[in-house]
Amino acid sequence: MAKTHLNCPCGEAITGTDEDDLVEKAQAHLAEAHPGREYDRDMILFMAY
Numbered sequence: 001m002a003k004t005h006l007n008c009p010c011g012e013a014i015t016g017t018d019e020d021d022l023v024e025k026a027q028a029h030l031a032e033a034h035p036g037r038e039y040d041r042d043m044i045l046f047m048a049y
Contacts, residue, residue: 003048010034022048 004022006014014029016022026044030037039047 003045006044006048008033019045019048 002019004016004018006022006026008014008026008029010033012029012033014022014025016025023041023044026039026048030039
């Protein structure tokens with residue numbers, strides 16, 4: 001089952017159409033809202049549901 005949802009600790013809910021889209025959106029959110037914090041695909045998918 002694909003993971004397509006992630007709740008950032010800041011309160012932002014991120015939803016993707018598939019895992020690739022979710023990772024892309026999560027990394028864009030991190031770059032915009034949390035400069036200096038970087039998570040790779042595995043870390044993002046670990047937190048996703």
